[in-house]
Each structure stands twice: as structure tokens, then as C-alpha cells.
Amino acid sequence: MSAxxxxxxxxxxxxxxxxxxxxxxxxKVKEVYQKLFELYSEHSIDDFAKLNNKAKxxxxxxxxxxxxxxxxxxxxKIFPFDLFPRIIDAEEWDHIERGVLQRSKALNHFLWxxxxxxxxxxxxxxxLDLISSSVNYLQQMNGIDPPGGIYNHISGTxxxxxxxxxYYVLEDxxxxxxxVSYVICNRTALKRALFGVFNHYQAYxxxxxxxxxxxxxxxxxxxxxxxxxxxxxTPGMFNSAYYEHSYLAKAMGVELVEGRDLFVENDFVYxxxxxxxxxxxxxxxxxxxxxxxxxxFKPDSTLGVPGLFAAYxxxxxxxxNAPGTGVADDKAVYxxxxxxxxxxxxxxxxxxxxxxxxCSRPDDLKYVLENIDKLVVKPVDEAGGYGISIGNRLTKExxxxxxxxxxxxxxxxxxxxxxxxxxxxxYMEDTNSFEARHVDLRTYTILGANKEFVLKGGLTRxxxxxxxxxxxxxxxxxxxxxxxxxx
Amino acid sequence: xxARVANNLFWMGRYIERAEHIAxxxxxxxxxxxxxxxxxxQSRQLVLRSILFMVDNIEIDPQExxxxxxxxxxxxxxxxxxxxxxxxxxxxxxxxxxxxDLISTELYESLNKFYHFVLNYDATLFKQKGLYDFTVQVAxxxxxxxxxxRGTLLHDEVYAIIMLGVNIERASQISRIVHAKHRxxxxxxxxxxxxxxxxxxxxxxxxxxxxYDMNRRYYKKTPTATTAIEFLILHPQCPRSVMNSIDQVHKxxxxxxxxxxxxxxxxxxxxxxxxxxxxxxxxxxxETNVEKHILEIQNTLYEIATKIEEEYFxx
Numbered sequence: 001m002s003a004x005x006x007x008x009x010x011x012x013x014x015x016x017x018x019x020x021x022x023x024x025x026x027x028k029v030k031e032v033y034q035k036l037f038e039l040y041s042e043h044s045i046d047d048f049a050k051l052n053n054k055a056k057x058x059x060x061x062x063x064x065x066x067x068x069x070x071x072x073x074x075x076x077k078i079f080p081f082d083l084f085p086r087i088i089d090a091e092e093w094d095h096i097e098r099g100v101l102q103r104s105k106a107l108n109h110f111l112w113x114x115x116x117x118x119x120x121x122x123x124x125x126x127x128l129d130l131i132s133s134s135v136n137y138l139q140q141m142n143g144i145d146p147p148g149g150i151y152n153h154i155s156g157t158x159x160x161x162x163x164x165x166x167y168y169v170l171e172d173x174x175x176x177x178x179x180v181s182y183v184i185c186n187r188t189a190l191k192r193a194l195f196g197v198f199n200h201y202q203a204y205x206x207x208x209x210x211x212x213x214x215x216x217x218x219x220x221x222x223x224x225x226x227x228x229x230x231x232x233x234t235p236g237m238f239n240s241a242y243y244e245h246s247y248l249a250k251a252m253g254v255e256l257v258e259g260r261d262l263f264v265e266n267d268f269v270y271x272x273x274x275x276x277x278x279x280x281x282x283x284x285x286x287x288x289x290x291x292x293x294x295x296x297f298k299p300d301s302t303l304g305v306p307g308l309f310a311a312y313x314x315x316x317x318x319x320x321n322a323p324g325t326g327v328a329d330d331k332a333v334y335x336x337x338x339x340x341x342x343x344x345x346x347x348x349x350x351x352x353x354x355x356x357x358x359c360s361r362p363d364d365l366k367y368v369l370e371n372i373d374k375l376v377v378k379p380v381d382e383a384g385g386y387g388i389s390i391g392n393r394l395t396k397e398x399x400x401x402x403x404x405x406x407x408x409x410x411x412x413x414x415x416x417x418x419x420x421x422x423x424x425x426x427y428m429e430d431t432n433s434f435e436a437r438h439v440d441l442r443t444y445t446i447l448g449a450n451k452e453f454v455l456k457g458g459l460t461r462x463x464x465x466x467x468x469x470x471x472x473x474x475x476x477x478x479x480x481x482x483x484x485x486x487x
Numbered sequence: 488x489x490a491r492v493a494n495n496l497f498w499m500g501r502y503i504e505r506a507e508h509i510a511x512x513x514x515x516x517x518x519x520x521x522x523x524x525x526x527x528x529q530s531r532q533l534v535l536r537s538i539l540f541m542v543d544n545i546e547i548d549p550q551e552x553x554x555x556x557x558x559x560x561x562x563x564x565x566x567x568x569x570x571x572x573x574x575x576x577x578x579x580x581x582x583x584x585x586x587x588d589l590i591s592t593e594l595y596e597s598l599n600k601f602y603h604f605v606l607n608y609d610a611t612l613f614k615q616k617g618l619y620d621f622t623v624q625v626a627x628x629x630x631x632x633x634x635x636x637r638g639t640l641l642h643d644e645v646y647a648i649i650m651l652g653v654n655i656e657r658a659s660q661i662s663r664i665v666h667a668k669h670r671x672x673x674x675x676x677x678x679x680x681x682x683x684x685x686x687x688x689x690x691x692x693x694x695x696x697x698x699y700d701m702n703r704r705y706y707k708k709t710p711t712a713t714t715a716i717e718f719l720i721l722h723p724q725c726p727r728s729v730m731n732s733i734d735q736v737h738k739x740x741x742x743x744x745x746x747x748x749x750x751x752x753x754x755x756x757x758x759x760x761x762x763x764x765x766x767x768x769x770x771x772x773x774e775t776n777v778e779k780h781i782l783e784i785q786n787t788l789y790e791i792a793t794k795i796e797e798e799y800f801x802x
Contacts, residue, residue, distance in 0.1 A: 060603070061596050061599055061600050061603075062592065062595070062596050062599070063584075063595060063596070063599040237581075237584045237585055237587075242587075243587075245588075246584075246587035246588045247588075249588035250587070250588040250589070250592075254588075255488075255489060255492075255588070256492075256587070256588035256589075257489060258491070260491070260802070261489050261490075261491055261492075261802065271489060272489065272490045272491070272802045273488055273489055273490060274488050274489075274490050274493045274648075274743065274799040274800070275745075
């Protein structure tokens with residue numbers, strides 16, 4: 001069956017220069033998608049319009065929404081969800097899983113090292129500049145041993161599949177990577193809308209994330225604690241990720257707290273319960289470093305807990321992730337990841353890194369300025385897809401602006417070749433048809449003391465605008481349910 | 488459980504209950520006045536005044552003529568009136584958001600759907616022909632929510648706190664309804680002998696509390712002032728009575744209170760004493776001064792709620 005023979009795919013354009021996840025180069029449906037394609041072909045395109053509404057209603061009624069602040073009133077919106085799932089077969093997944101686990105472990109070694117002996121710098125593998133000029137390097141973390149020796153308990157690794165058919169890591173997220181609740185919601189929504197398709201595929205569950213997270217939190221309990229009291233701390237219900245925070249707390253059966261629910265006395269952390277203070281031992285914090293403790297960091301933060309960092313320093317409470325992890329997930333460190341992996345693990349990197357030009361290096365800077373139309377230029381310390389410029393989309397004036405920005409602070413920028421993200425069939429509401437859209441994949445890896453877990457699945461993010469490469473939800477991206485097949 | 492979250496749960500319970508009573512009060516008073524047996528009880532002005540008094544103790548000058556559309560809209564959908572149904576539902580959901588990790592997905596989803604139903608209800612439609620549908624749907628939704636609270640939550644402290652809120656609010660709303668209808672009955676007397684006692688308003692009162700049929704079953708007579716007041720305030724088996732609500736409050740405070748012998752300044756003590764008082768109060772005693780007794784109930788409930796907040800939610 002080829003791409004255009006069925007009405008629901010009649011407006012599907014396949015471009016030869018892009019890797020299509022569903023159709024091979026001859027336009028035939030790839031094996032793993034064949035059954036799904038048959039099942040979907042039993043529906044008319046109007047059925048999909050109805051199913052799409054059903055899926056949207058499922059999110060809306062569950063209150064899985066974010067707020068859009070308008071001039072007059074605040075509106076609730078759902079994150080766009082796509083009906084066509086992404087399927088990853090067992091072999092391909094095995095490769096990804098080993099790769100992201102390897103990276104997360106290497107990053108943990110790296111963090112321990114740069115907050116202790118700094119051997120990797122002494123050995124000349126990475127430049128001192130990488131940490132000395134990083135705003136995310138926390139001096140306060142120097143010499144502190146986090147419980148269990150773990151810094152990045154939770155890592156979100158962003159992967160793409162390039163036109164060469166290989167996976168590349170685009171970014172490591174080891175501060176407070178978000179989105180895992182959408183993995184679970186997407187599965188629920190797809191099951192509600194199209195339950196029949198699940199009978200034909202043996203996909204791994206994604207609902208075991210929370211129990212594994214809790215087990216891992218329990219492995220990093222402070223010394224002397226038998227059964228640790230774990231909590232999730234949120235900035236509050238107006239935070240855009242509040243649904244995720246409440247979901248994780250609920251699924252783990254632990255308390256969801258805000259800064260004002262906690263206090264510190266004699267370097268121990270307590271929460272204010274209906275029966276008085278109760279000690280807290282492990283905190284999964286969804287508040288950024290700078291806000292966790294007004295005594296140590298941003299003094300005007302009302303989200304954090306005064307004295308929390310002192311309690312952490314004493315080893316009386318564990319913070320998940322550890323403060324100061326941001327130094328290791330910026331785009332400058334990214335470029336050294338192959339060396340970092342080899343240095344600590346004595347292994348070859350399993351997943352590819354995208355080649356990166358550092359504007360701080362004169363040769364690279366020269367290349368970047370001359371080839372800006374072929375490159376993606378990114379600020380090293382911005383998250384959420386902000387500040388990215390894609391060379392072949394820029395006007396002449398815009399190119400000049402980007403050049404001026406780079407020349408002003410070269411260290412702030414890196415550039416990479418324009419990678420072509422693979423495309424996947426995606427239902428488009430406005431045209432009522434399936435069209436090819438770019439996708440990436442965020443995986444979730446969790447590390448504890450002698451325990452590790454990779455969520456079998458992940459968040460496939462899709463750029464809904466035609467031709468757009470930026471998949472972040474803050475930039476109008478949607479997501480897909482992602483199935484990892486059993487062997 | 489966190490003190491802040493306990494406060495959220497308590498108020499979620501209260502606002503869900505409040506929305507229901509206001510909606511039903513609008514519905515029953517409005518529709519039973521349409522075919523009432525005498526002119527006073529048919530008077531739309533009496534109904535509108537009664538509504539305003541029930542929702543917010545508003546007393547209207549006898550000379551003033553109220554606008555029907557406006558009063559009904561204010562009580563149901565006006566976001567700028569603190570007593571409106573729409574605000575009660577908004578607050579219920581906001582409080583549920585604060586405790587979202589502790590309640591079930593099923594409960595949250597029902598409350599969320601309810602919220603969107605109320606929020607998106609068309610004001611024009613409501614004014615023209617939506618009063619019945621809207622208020623019936625609100626009452627139905629709150630019944631579903633009560634079912635979800637009872638059927639999908641652990642019956643632990645979380646449940647106890649929600650039920651404390653629900654029952655304190657219920658007792659307080661029932662006392663407000665009795666108060667308002669007592670005033671109505673004084674204005675809309677029955678047609679024959681013993682006019683006050685046999686006012687049509689007593690039947691309306693019982694319907695406002697969904698207790699008319701059971702009142703008939705129990706007393707086997709047309710409701711009178713005596714049987715309506717006794718049933719709604721003192722009867723322990725009437726699920727909407729003040730007595731029944733206080734019994735529930737007592738049961739649920741015991742889940743939170745772990746002392747066997749409560750101290751004099753605790754919420755549990757206050758509730759126990761109140762329960763004992765109403766257990767041995769008789770309707771003849773209330774009838775000597777109904778208004779005074781109703782205000783007393785409201786004050787006591789207010790003090791109990793304040794005490795619970797001080798003792799458990801102080802964060």
C-alpha cells in the first residue's frame with residue numbers, strides 16, 4: 001500500500017530529502033506500521049475529525065490544560081495531541097535505551113568531578129572555561145556529596161532521527177525535565193479514542209514511571225532514615241506544569257507541597273500538616289535552582305524554603321535533581337559529550353552527537369560567520385527553543401542581526417549543521433487530513449543509588465506548522481503517543 | 488496531610504454543597520410559585536425577595552420592584568456576585584486544584600466538567616428559558632460529585648475533611664433556607680384557619696431541601712410549620728436536617744481528633760456539645776422563637792468552622 005492510495009493520506013506529501021518514519025523511499029508503508037495503517041484505513045477522514053475531538057475532550061475534561069492569558073480573560077487550552085502514534089521496534093529501542101542511560105551516567109560522573117576534584121579539567125579533556133564562565137555552575141555545591149552520589153536523578157534526553165537514519169542527541173535536560181505526564185496522558189487519550197488498535201501491537205506500558213521514580217527517590221534517602229518521607233515541591237497551581245506536578249505526586253502517593261508548606265529548623269526540613277510538623281527526607285523539586293532557598297540564592301524568591309540549602313548541605317534532606325546540574329546540560333558542555341563519555345566510562349558513545357561549532361573558538365567563529373545560512377545558531381543557556389535561528393529561514397537583515405549578536409558575546413553561541421528531523425504522519429485539523437510533520441523524541445532516564453530505569457516510550461513532539469523544525473510546546477508543538485514494542 | 492491542602496479540601500466540600508442549595512432554591516421557589524394556590528404565594532416579587540434573602544441576607548425595601556431576570560442572573564451566573572452559583576463552582580474547582588494530588592482522577596474530572604458546564608452556560612439563554620435546565624443540571628452534577636467523593640476516595644482524613652466541609656455547609660444552608668421560608672410564610676399565609684402554620688410555603692421549603700416526599704411519608708399529613716421545622720432541623724434520619732449534618736460532623740471530626748477526652752477549647756468538644764444540645768431540643772422550644780433559634784444555629788456553625796480552621800488548617 002502506498003502513501004497516496006488511501007483517501008486519508010491523499011494530501012500526504014513525501015519529500016525525498018527527509019526521512020519518513022512511516023513510508024520507505026518507494027512510498028511503501030514500513031513493516032512496523034503496516035497493521036496500524038490497515039486499521040486506520042478502515043476509518044474515513046471524517047471519523048478522524050470525530051476521534052480528534054474525542055481525544056481533545058478527554059484532555060479537556062481531565063483538566064490537562066495550560067492557561068493562556070488574554071487581555072480580558074484567561075483561557076484554558078490543551079496541548080495538541082496527535083492521533084497517529086509513533087512506533088519504535090524493540091531493536092531500535094534497545095539502542096536508544098543503552099545510549100541515553102550511558103549519557104545520563106556519564107553526566108553524573110562529570111557533575112561529581114566538577115564539584116569535587118575537577119580531574120577532567122586537569123587532564124585537559126574539557127577547558128576550565130566551560131565551568132568558570134558558566135552561569136549555571138553553583139559555587140555552593142563545591143565539595144558537597146549528594147546522598148547516594150547522584151546529581152541528575154532524572155534526565156530528559158532529546159533525540160532526533162536524521163536523514164541518514166541514525167539517532168542523534170540534540171540536547172540533555174537535567175535540571176527539571178518536564179513532559180513525562182504527557183507521555184501517560186497521550187496513552188490514555190489514544191486508548192480512549194482508538195482502543196481497538198492496541199490489540200494488534202504489544203507495546204510496553206508507560207504507567208510504571210511513577211513507581212520507579214519513587215523507588216529511586218527512596219534509594220537516595222539521607223543517612224539514618226529508615227523509611228524516607230518523599231514529597232514533590234511545585235511553584236504552585238498557576239505554574240504551567242502544575243498538572244504534571246500533581247500527577248506525579250498522586251501517582252507516587254506522596255504529598256505535593258509548595259514552599260510555604262515547608263520550614264527548616266536546626267537544618268531539618270518539616271512540612272506543616274494537620275497534625276503538626278512532619279519531617280521530610282527527599283524532595284523532588286520542580287523549582288529552579290535560583291528559587292529553592294532565598295537565604296542562599298535569589299533573596300526575593302517566595303517559591304522556595306529558607307534554610308533548605310543548609311539542610312541539604314548537612315545531608316539531612318535530598319534534593320532531586322541536585323542543585324547545580326544546569327552546568328552540565330548547557331549547549332557548550334553538550335559538544336564535549338563524546339569525550340566526557342569516553343573519559344569516565346571508557347566506552348564509545350552509543351548515540352551520536354551533532355557536530356557543534358563553538359563561537360568562542362576563533363576558527364569555529366570564522367566558519368559560523370561565513371556559513372550562517374547553513375547552520376542553526378543557538379544561545380548556550382536558553383531553554384524552550386527560544387533564541388534559536390535557523391540559517392536557511394533568515395532574511396539578509398536577520399542574518400546581519402544574528403552575526404552582530406554572535407560577535408558581541410561569542411561564548412554565548414554555538415552553531416550546528418541544520419539537521420533534518422524525520423517526519424511522521426500527523427492529523428491536521430485545518431485541512432482534515434494527514435500530513436508529514438517533523439518529530440523528535442524526549443526520553444526519560446532515572447538514576448538512583450544502584451538503581452536505574454528508562455521509561456519505555458517517551459514524548460514524541462511534533463512541530464505542527466508546516467516545515468517547522470522547533471517542536472517545543474511553548475512554540476506551538478504537539479505530541480504523539482509513542483509505542484515501544486516488545487521483542 | 489498538609490494543613491493548606493486540608494483547607495482546600497474543606498472549602499471544596501463547602502462550595503460544592505453551596506452551589507447545590509442555591510440552584511435548588513432558585514428552581515423550587517420559582518417553579519412552585521407558578522401554580523401556587525393563592526395570590527401571595529404566586530407573587531413573583533415574594534419569590535425574588537426570598538431568593539436574595541437566602542443567598543446573601545439581602546433585605547429589599549417593600550416599595551421597590553425587583554427585576555426578575557436580574558435577580559435570577561445574579562444568583563446563578565453573575566461572576567461579580569460573590570454568592571452566585573458560578574462563583575461557588577469556580578471556588579470549588581480552584582480548591583480542588585490545590586488538592587489535586589490527593590483526590591481521584593474521577594472526582595476531579597467530574598468537577599472539571601461541571602465547572603466548564605457552568606462557566607460556558609449562555610447568560611441570554613439562561614434568562615430566556617434556561618433556569619430550569621441550568622438549576623437541574625447543577626443539582627445533578629453535585630449529586631454526581633457526592634457520589635465520586637464517597638465512592639472513589641479513601642475514607643481517611645481526606646474524606647473526613649471534605650465531609651466536614653460538606654456537612655457544615657449543608658447545615659448552614661438548610662438553616663438559611665428555613666429562615667428565608669419562615670419569613671415567606673409570614674407574608675404568604677394559608678387561606679383558611681391556622682394560616683401561618685398551614686402556609687403553602689412549608690411544602691416549598693421541604694422541596695427546596697429535597698425532603699418533601701419523606702416528610703409526607705413520616706408525618707402522613709400535609710406539611711405544616713411544625714412538621715417542616717422539626718423535620719429539617721431536628722430529625723436525625725432526615726439526610727438534610729441540621730441534626731443529621733451535625734451527627735456527620737461529629738463522626739468525621741473523630742477521624743481527625745486522636746484524643747479520647749477532648750479539651751474544652753477543641754473543635755471536637757464544641758461539636759460534641761452542639762450535637763448533644765440539638766439531640767435534646769424539641770420543636771416546641773424552637774417554635775417559641777424560630778428566628779432566634781435559627782440565628783443561634785448559624786452562629787454555632789460559624790464558630791465550629793472557625794475552630795476547625797484554627798485547629799487544623801493554620802499554616
